[in-house]
Amino acid sequence: MMNGTIRKAAVIGSGIMGSQIAAHLANVGIPTLLLDIVPKELSEEEARKGLALDNPAVRNRYAASAIAKLAKIKPAPLYDPSFASRITPGNLEDDLSQIAHVDWIIEVVVENLDVKKSLFEKIEQYSKPGTIITSNTSGISIDAMAEGRSAEFQKQFLGTHFFNPPRYMKLLELVPGEHTDPELVQSMKQFCERVLGKGVVIAKDTPNFIGNRIGTYGLLVTLQEMQKNGGYTVEEVDAVTGPAMGRPKSATFRTLDLVGLDTFIHVADNVFHQIEEGAEKEVFRTPEVLKGMAQRKWLGEKSGQGFYRKV
Numbered sequence: 001m002m003n004g005t006i007r008k009a010a011v012i013g014s015g016i017m018g019s020q021i022a023a024h025l026a027n028v029g030i031p032t033l034l035l036d037i038v039p040k041e042l043s044e045e046e047a048r049k050g051l052a053l054d055n056p057a058v059r060n061r062y063a064a065s066a067i068a069k070l071a072k073i074k075p076a077p078l079y080d081p082s083f084a085s086r087i088t089p090g091n092l093e094d095d096l097s098q099i100a101h102v103d104w105i106i107e108v109v110v111e112n113l114d115v116k117k118s119l120f121e122k123i124e125q126y127s128k129p130g131t132i133i134t135s136n137t138s139g140i141s142i143d144a145m146a147e148g149r150s151a152e153f154q155k156q157f158l159g160t161h162f163f164n165p166p167r168y169m170k171l172l173e174l175v176p177g178e179h180t181d182p183e184l185v186q187s188m189k190q191f192c193e194r195v196l197g198k199g200v201v202i203a204k205d206t207p208n209f210i211g212n213r214i215g216t217y218g219l220l221v222t223l224q225e226m227q228k229n230g231g232y233t234v235e236e237v238d239a240v241t242g243p244a245m246g247r248p249k250s251a252t253f254r255t256l257d258l259v260g261l262d263t264f265i266h267v268a269d270n271v272f273h274q275i276e277e278g279a280e281k282e283v284f285r286t287p288e289v290l291k292g293m294a295q296r297k298w299l300g301e302k303s304g305q306g307f308y309r310k311v
């Protein structure tokens with residue numbers, strides 16, 4: 001961090017979290033590059049327009065359509081409506097070299113260690129020395145992601161775990177790895193509090209850190225109890241855990257639809273594979289009902305259908 005300032009940023013992954021993290025950065029005035037993978041097939045609309053797969057608009061489609069969607073939704077309080085103009089869409093094949101010009105790179109791609117590791121290998125090739133590199137992982141080990149990278153990379157690398165929806169949720173977990181520079185952790189804490197307006201908690205690099213270790217456990221136990229004791233419906237549980245508790249927007253299954261069932265399953269699996277045999281491990285085994293929904297692509301809001309259908 002030069003003179004304690006982040007002047008430009010790159011967010012890699014333009015899904016639910018990446019697009020909104022980019023929006024949050026752009027809103028506080030930071031020009032942000034938003035990159036995603038290149039689509040492998042044309043959409044119906046692109047085919048109808050006669051576009052080819054090598055058309056730049058098609059190649060940047062994921063990031064560009066994420067920005068267009070963000071610009072349409074109701075802005076968070078204190079949002080500057082021109083934020084979208086500070087986000088530049090691109091793709092990982094053509095534009096990764098652009099990360100040489102940013103001070104902070106945030107990885108926000110699918111929750112999979114191998115995918116993230118191979119991305120960090122590429123990021124290491126293109127980023128300039130001293131760039132801050134962070135992951136928005138929900139709970140994959142920071143040290144496991146940094147394995148194989150240089151000492152310089154490992155010093156500059158940590159977890160910045162935003163909560164969903166990241167423009168509204170105040171909580172941010174900062175997760176240093178074994179080799180993260182302690183001064184960087186402190187300067188990031190100040191930056192995230194003062195500039196991004198977050199409430200920062202420093203978490204240890206344990207499976208799912210703090211928030212998701214507790215959150216996934218709570219949700220999975222809720223599901224099991226509903227089935228065991230026969231007859232509590234999704235609506236009943238949401239009524240009790242949402243409006244009745246004065247939290248109209250954070251009911252259990254509405255939250256799961258917001259998070260995405262695929263992501264939730266990866267996050268629960270992460271603990272399942274890392275803890276010893278026993279009753280607690282069994283809690284983290286993916287319930288059949290969630291597996292079945294994910295197989296049908298009932299992933300929540302992002303696919304239009306989860307526990308609730310998006311209207």
Ligand code: NAD
Nearest residue numbers: 013014015016017018108109110111136137138162164259
């Ligand atoms: P998402 O499914 O909305 O988006 C994932 C993005 O990854 C997509 O844009 C996709 O194109 C991209 N991607 C897929 N395969 C890729 C590859 N091989 N290389 C590069 N990019 C690839 O997911 P999300 O909910 O935005 O989650 C992203 C990260 O943020 C995950 O690590 C997740 O655990 C974490 N996270 C999610 C939430 C949540 O509530 N959804 C909350 C906090 C943290």
